[in-house]
Amino acid sequence: EAGVVQSPRYKIIEKKQPVAFWCNPISGHNTLYWYLQNLGQGPELLIRYENEEAVDDSQLPKDRFSAERLKGVDSTLKIQPAELGDSAVYLCASSFTGRLGERTDTQYFGPGTRLTVL
Amino acid sequence: GQSLEQPSEVTAVEGAIVQINCTYQTSGFYGLSWYQQHDGGAPTFLSYNGLDGLEETGRFSSFLSRSDSYGYLLLQELQMKDSASYFCAVRDGGNYQLIWGAGTKLIIKP
Numbered sequence: 616e617a618g619v620v621q622s623p624r625y626k627i628i629e630k631k632q633p634v635a636f637w638c639n640p641i642s643g644h645n646t647l648y649w650y651l652q653n654l655g656q657g658p659e660l661l662i663r664y665e666n667e668e669a670v671d672d673s674q675l676p677k678d679r680f681s682a683e684r685l686k687g688v689d690s691t692l693k694i695q696p697a698e699l700g701d702s703a704v705y706l707c708a709s710s711f712t713g714r715l716g717e718r719t720d721t722q723y724f725g726p727g728t729r730l731t732v733l
Numbered sequence: 734g735q736s737l738e739q740p741s742e743v744t745a746v747e748g749a750i751v752q753i754n755c756t757y758q759t760s761g762f763y764g765l766s767w768y769q770q771h772d773g774g775a776p777t778f779l780s781y782n783g784l785d786g787l788e789e790t791g792r793f794s795s796f797l798s799r800s801d802s803y804g805y806l807l808l809q810e811l812q813m814k815d816s817a818s819y820f821c822a823v824r825d826g827g828n829y830q831l832i833w834g835a836g837t838k839l840i841i842k843p
């Protein structure tokens with residue numbers, strides 16, 4: 616079974632440029648998460664999707680960050696314009712939530728995209 | 734506020750046993766999870782405790798005491814490949830969001 620796929624793995628851009636990250640979750644996983652992880656810290660949730668609906672985007676800096684999951688499968692996260700402080704690893708994770716709301720606490724992570732803003 | 738506290742770094746010897754503690758203060762509690770992350774890698778799920786007590790999975794065990802807002806991860810028969818960062822994370826019942834600790838870097842010496 617394929618895991619969570621993310622691309623690109625590394626991205627180097629200059630400040631004020633736009634950048635986009637792509638994530639394909641594990642097949643059948645209807646919940647998708649985007650996290651930001653700085654060196655030496657735990658992941659910080661940016662946005663959580665249940666199918667195509669963003670159910671928690673309270674931590675997403677909406678002035679420059681946007682995300683979409685149009686068909687409830689893969690997702691893109693965009694930053695425009697990027698700032699120096701956006702340099703971090705962007706992680707995508709997925710998990711399964713049943714129709715009755717039952718869910719597992721196991722989140723499966725992709726390898727992440729390491730963004731460097733110069 | 735919501736917070737999880739865990740040591741920033743722990744050092745142990747190959748073949749030994751090490752315990753990584755985690756204390757939490759969250760508005761809701763629906764379980765404590767542990768994840769392992771190697772340098773440059775993705776976090777991978779290790780264990781979950783929803784109820785008090787010990788959960789064992791091979792060389793790894795995890796313990797939870799909800800009355801003390803405390804849990805730990807126990808790693809036995811340490812191997813060099815266990816060198817990684819270990820994160821505790823609490824599921825906040827309000828919105829099922831995972832609240833993550835800052836991670837404990839485990840250094841294993843031969």
